[in-house]
Amino acid sequence: METVNSDSLVTLKMLLGIEDNEQDSLLSFLIEDTENLILGYCRLEIMPRQLESLVPVIAADMYRAKCYGNIAVPSDIKSISQGERSVSIETKRPDDESILKNYFKRLNPFRNVKGRVPSDIG
Numbered sequence: 001m002e003t004v005n006s007d008s009l010v011t012l013k014m015l016l017g018i019e020d021n022e023q024d025s026l027l028s029f030l031i032e033d034t035e036n037l038i039l040g041y042c043r044l045e046i047m048p049r050q051l052e053s054l055v056p057v058i059a060a061d062m063y064r065a066k067c068y069g070n071i072a073v074p075s076d077i078k079s080i081s082q083g084e085r086s087v088s089i090e091t092k093r094p095d096d097e098s099i100l101k102n103y104f105k106r107l108n109p110f111r112n113v114k115g116r117v118p119s120d121i122g
Helices: 006-016 024-042 054-065 096-110
Strands: 075-081 086-091
Touching: 006 024, 006 054, 024 054, 024 096, 054 096
Parallel strands: none
Antiparallel strands: 075 086
């Protein structure tokens, strides 16, 4: 497995407020997964220098949104009724694309659209 950029790991830990080394393996996995996500979306083989600083930012969003490190799946309150006290909880986990869409403006200039696939048409 390729070694994760230590600057990315330090930045990710800073963004998350993590000061110890207990989650370094998980955070390194998130950095690598985020790099692969960006490369896949942009259809690139090598990470552009201009996007390197975005990797820990997206990884932090993924860590928070998907509650990595927690056993329980994040849930939201879907509805509340006061008569007879009814609470409905919806369990949801955002997918990578919903997290990545916040960064499309920054990623799209680097997107290689030469090799379009049928799912892109339409």
